[in-house]
Amino acid sequence: MAVNVLLNILQQGLCYALVALGVYISYKILNFPDLTVDSSFPLGGVVCIGLIQVGCPYILAIIVAFIAGASAGLITAFLHLKFKINNLLSGIITMTALLSINIALSKGRTLIPYNDNKTLFNNNLTSHFAFNQYSSAITNIIILIIIVIALKLILDLFFKTKRGFMLRAVGDNEQMSVSLGSNSGLYKLLGLCLANGIVGVAGAIYSQYMRYFDNTSGTGMVVIALASVIIGTGIFRKSLIIKGTTSVIIGALIYTASLNIVIAIGVPSTYLKLFMALIFAIVLIINNYLPDKKRGKRKMEDISNA
Amino acid sequence: MPNLLSLVHIDKNFYKETIDEVKVFSDFNLEVESGEFVSIVGSNGSGKTTLLNIISGSIDIDKGEIKLFDKRIDKEKEYIRARSIGRVYQDPSRGTSPNMTIAENLALAENKGNIYGLSFALNKKKISEYKELLKTLNLGLEDKINVKVSALSGGERQALALLMVTMKPIDLLLLDEHTAALDPNTSQKIMELTERIVKEKHITTLMVTHNLRFAVEYGSRLLMLNKGEVVIDKCGKEKEELVVDDILKTFNEISIECGN
Structure with a gap:
């Protein structure tokens, strides 16, 4: 029982960590609370399963899921930048529109199984690792760890480049990025495409891990991702060694663990979303009362005490 | 001397064609020569900050031309x-x-003016270069090179902002009351630093200030704006002979007129 719960937490948590890494870019780096995620997640899944079922290799399907997610981010960015629609509303518009698109792409089915199609977690290589009842879960975990760490390292490298610096600056102080001669809108567009592209990949990988595509899997994904980001960056807010990307992965694992524990102690899964929201609210409340929170903008009296 | 900056027949209204319409500039003209350091004073609402905003492009003009060298x-x-x-x-x-x-x-x-590409932004050589550069400020910032800027004082941040803005060659520097949020001691230091950088790099500068002493002591030309018009424009010898009391007198007359 306990082992199964732990293995579940790790598998789910690592999938959510991928989403959290995407949302880390939009929410934490760009300071853009992007609700597109609830729909770009299943979009990645439906694109992936659709391609795999017509014989596309699963790696290619994941890459196309990235492009699909990035396109969703592009639409949100376009609505916000071109037509000056508020950031939350831009995300809501894209998210709502995509609900229909996702249903159309899944031809109206809520659940689509992968059956015997080859996936990341079910291929010639993974079939060699079948020793006992836990080996499939452990194989999944190893594959997910490799993907999550690879993505984390790529993002860490990107944030050290000039373009990565400018992306951070746009989220941190847009006026300064303009003063440095940069078109801040283009960077927001880049960040939102990247964020939703990663979320699309996460949706694709999540569906492969579940072995079926679930059209409702995106509901609440924004909450899961934001909670992961806020828990992670909240815990390690003072650390100079732990990077933001590492902290959101740990945040995702902690949030998933707390949800699974709620279920394990016997709360009916009907109330899962209720507890999802409840834990998120608790996280936000704790976060607001954390001592000496570093704020970007300081009060005027601090400024004059030069 | 060629004109570096020309503002020709500028009109600028806020809330145009509404009951709240505010005319800031109508047929405003200003020429700034290369190498000038212009201090701009004036009461609130005289158009000082709007002037900087229309030059930098953070707000658009309704009519007229702004030229940098001969380019619109x-x-x-x-x-x-x-x-x-x-x-x-x-x-x-x-x-x-x-x-x-x-x-x-x-x-x-x-990297301003270049493409922000995918090469690494920092390396050891650059950090030691930056340390040397920071030493010229005499604020000890070289020891805080890996500290987040939010942990710095207002004066330190303003010094850093000055350094950053002049790191790459620029044609024109706009200073928008850049010492106003600092205590008197720090604002004096920042003002001295400003003058040093501007002189070293020969940057043409427009400085808006509420500090009449700074306006008189620093710079090669002094403008006073009132209701979108230049009411005092002194440069060269005339500017050198100015004392704070001269402009304070005009300033008070204007202020009384405006009911401030």
Whole structure:
């Protein structure tokens, strides 16, 4: 029982960590609370399963899921930048529109199984690792760890480049990025495409891990991702060694663990979303009362005490 | 001497064609020669900050032309103009990126005007270069190179902002009451630093200030604006002979007229 719960937490948590890494870019780096995620997640899944079922290799399907997610981010960015629609509303518009698109792409089915199609977690290589009842879960975990760490390292490298610096600056102080001669809108567009592209990949990988595509899997994904980001960056807010990307992965694992524990102690899964929201609210409340929170903008009296 | 900046027949209204319409400039003209350091004073609402805003492009003009050298810039976007026009703001948090370190901020500023590509922004050589550069400020910032800018004082941030804005060659520097949020001691230091950098790099500068003493002591030309018009314009010998009391007298007359 306990082992199964732990293995579940790790598998789910690592999938959510991928989403959290995407949302880390939009929410934490760009300071853009992007609700597109609830729909770009299943979009990645439906694109992936659709391609795999017509014989596309699963790696290619994941890459196309990235492009699909990035396109969703592009639409949100376009609505916000071109037509000056508020950031939350831009995300809501894209998210709502995509609900229909996702249903159309899944031809109206809520659940689509992968059956015997080859996936990341079910291929010639993974079939060699079948020793006992836990080996499939452990194989999944190893594959997910490799993907999550690879993505984390790529993002860490990107944030050290000039373009990565400018992306951070746009989220941190847009006026300064303009003063440095940069078109801040283009960077927001880049960040939102990247964020939703990663979320699309996460949706694709999540569906492969579940072995079926679930059209409702995106509901609440924004909450899961934001909670992961806020828990992670909240815990390690003072650390100079732990990077933001590492902290959101740990945040995702902690949030998933707390949800699974709620279920394990016997709360009916009907109330899962209720507890999802409840834990998120608790996280936000704790976060607001954390001592000496570093704020970007300081009060005027601090400024004059030069 | 050629004109570096020309503003020709500028009209600027806020809330145009509404009951709240405010005419800031109508047929406003200003020429600034290359190498001039112009101090601009005037009461609230005289159009000082609007003047800087229309030059930098953060707000558009209704009519007229703005030329940098002989090139019209009034249709260019703010971020394009920023490549040749630097600006330091009153609020010290506006010129720097608070959640990035000093070194990271400097690396961004050093790349201004170039493509922000996928090469690494920082390396050991650059950090030691930045340390040397920071030493010239005499504020000890070289020891805080890996500290987030949000942990610096307002004066330190303003000094860093000045350094960043002049790191790459610019044609024109706009200073928007950049010492107003600082205590008297620090604002004196920042003012001295400003003068040193402007002289070393021969940057043409427009400085808006409420500090009449700074306006008189620093710079090669003094403008006083009132209701969108230039009421005092002194340069050269006339400017050198100015004392604070002279402009304070005019300033008070204007203020009484305006009911301030």
